[in-house]
Amino acid sequence: MARIAIDLHGGDFGPSILIPACFRYFRAHPQHHGVLFGDLKECKPFIQLCPTNVEWIDAHSLGYLAHKPAQLMRREGFSSIESAFKMLCHREVDALVSAEHTGVLLVLVGKYGRLHAAINRPVLASWLPTLTGTTVMLDLGASFSASREQLLAYSAVGVGLHGQGGAVPRLSLLNVGTEFFKGPVALRQADQALKGWSNIEYRGFIEASAVFTGQSDIIVCDGFTGNSIIKASAGALDLTFALLKQRLGRGLLKPVLAWWLKRQLEAVLTKLDPRLSNGAMVAGSELLVLKSHGNAKARAFVSAIERAVSAQELNVTRQIRIELDKLAED
């Protein structure tokens, strides 16, 4: 049984989209418990439809402060996201799901959690679809660059996130080329260090074209690059789909054929689209925090809740701590 706190005010859509998603999830999973943080006035139309395993806590939106995350450190706040963080740090819930800005989540993890000594800043990690399954990729945007030490800490977090299956995970560093002499110095130093790790099958550098092939279980990079890779891939898929639609529009083809092709494509693109495989972990502290995309609609938001539950059941924060402890000892 997992107790999941959900912030209804982060993201682009707010309670009217997120509440039905939560209801759907918790109705289908009566063994879990949801605690929704939102403005009761806005949520009123939904309250009487609420499943019995969901409770409400009245809290307002973060408002303009979402753009000034640094100010959150210096005040005692009662917004939905801050109230949820307080409950999480008092262990009254097991995990938190929010579509709030990354910057806000990073500040609040620093305020309410304790960062592990081996990592100087939280890292954003997610599971990407590949040809053969999924791969853990990090950092996806918590930092803009990464030193040797950060890349090694990300690697440890990646191992902790992956390390349930028993098999030794294959880990790669993302670079502009696969040869050992390529790339910035921090990457080459981390490459040297990772060669000595016995808990992974270290695969050296990979290029961004190989992210989706499934040849690595864990891919480590700086946050600016990781963020850009995810978004560029989504953009490339959008473009593919748009051009195919244009092409199908050009006479000749029977509408039924076009309809059929659209269905085939949608099935594939749904599997691929990083926006639908939603829910990135803000990792590095003892708090289990999942970030949903700001523009996640109901289906994608449910995927973030599922990840929170799964991460709680697998105790990934403990796994990550164990791996970061090992790194700190070295």
Place this chain on the structure above:
Amino acid sequence: MARIAIDLHGGDFGPSILIPACFRYFRAHPQHHGVLFGDLKECKPFIQLCPTNVEWIDAHSLGYLAHKPAQLMRREGFSSIESAFKMLCHREVDALVSAEHTGVLLVLVGKYGRLHAAINRPVLASWLPTLTGTTVMLDLGASFSASREQLLAYSAVGVGLHGQGGAVPRLSLLNVGTEFFKGPVALRQADQALKGWSNIEYRGFIEASAVFTGQSDIIVCDGFTGNSIIKASAGALDLTFALLKQRLGRGLLKPVLAWWLKRQLEAVLTKLDPRLSNGAMVAGSELLVLKSHGNAKARAFVSAIERAVSAQELNVTRQIRIELDKLAED
């Protein structure tokens, strides 16, 4: 009439793939002239099939030195790529096309060309397909990071590369978010400076998901990110195609339908694939140098030759110099 030098030894495939591509291009374009640099022993089977507007210069492969570009500065070399560079800097040819490693081309541009004072290192720029046409993107991997000054120099190069059409180009900086306060300090400083440029329609920050939408004519970023974006997009397209093939393999569907879908997709993917829209400019000096992908086959290599001819006809090196002059005056 353009005189194009072609290095037959760069890239993964060598003369046997590149020569037929050159023959095809120069046969179809008798007004242009090709100068092929390659080992005559290896090229022998082709020489008697040679069109009259193509000549040969005997030169060997760069060999192991391709992995040690810095050594090229200190020696007098006669490899195919070095011989071609010498001819280019003596103005005996107008442009050079090579699939050699980026590092080698950067060193040789520095050795045989004169970098403009407003740019401290060459920049790799290319034209990407978008929903509505093409967009110029740079840097694609000549440097690993970019200061404010580099980002502004890239912007000037981008304007020079674009600036033929008459319309004021829309320029964007790539960032992890569109809000002005997002991202690393160099990007935010460049953002401030670009607001004062009168020769562009400055559009602020864009995210990587918008690279292919056609909302910008010029997209500026650091080389590590640019390189990763191109490769990740190509990887995402590969994955889409592979998954569709898997899906079509699953019974039920008539083979003819599968064949038809494959044709539609290939047409679209061919238009999109950054590997086929081949030929990146190594810009920043007075030399017109086009880099082909190392794994370019005949069709893609022809696309790089076409770009070299087009860039020569439009005198883009002069346009770029004019824009960099303006930047240096500010």
